[in-house]
Amino acid sequence: MMQAGPVDTLIRELKDAPEDIRLWIAATLGATAKYATEAVYAARQRAKDSGYREWLAVTMVCIDDDRSLKALKHMPEQEKPSVEKSKPTADLTKHIRLQMK
Secondary structure (H helix, E strand, C coil): CCCCCCHHHHHHHHHHCCHHHHHHHHHHHHHHHHHCHHHHHHHHHHCCCHHHHHHHHHHHHHHCCHHHHHHHHHCCHHHCCCHHHHHHHHHHHHHHHHHHC
16 A cells, blocks of 8 residues: 555664554554565665664564575574564564455
């Protein structure tokens, strides 16, 4: 529905947002799927902050496309997102996607 319109803004906001808002931002980016893949991947490559990098990885879990899954698979174990963050965020992404139908 949103396509690529808000992707760059959401990625910027993800960096400094409070944890509870980061969940919503990551889920929203995940729901945009293919429109966010390249931008999220590029942002993660540039990011230095470990917390921000983890939330970008959580976003990749939510996007759930071939590029994101491949990047997650090759990610060092210590950089993979925690289940505590990725599970509820992925669940919220699924809920958002259901509302789009």
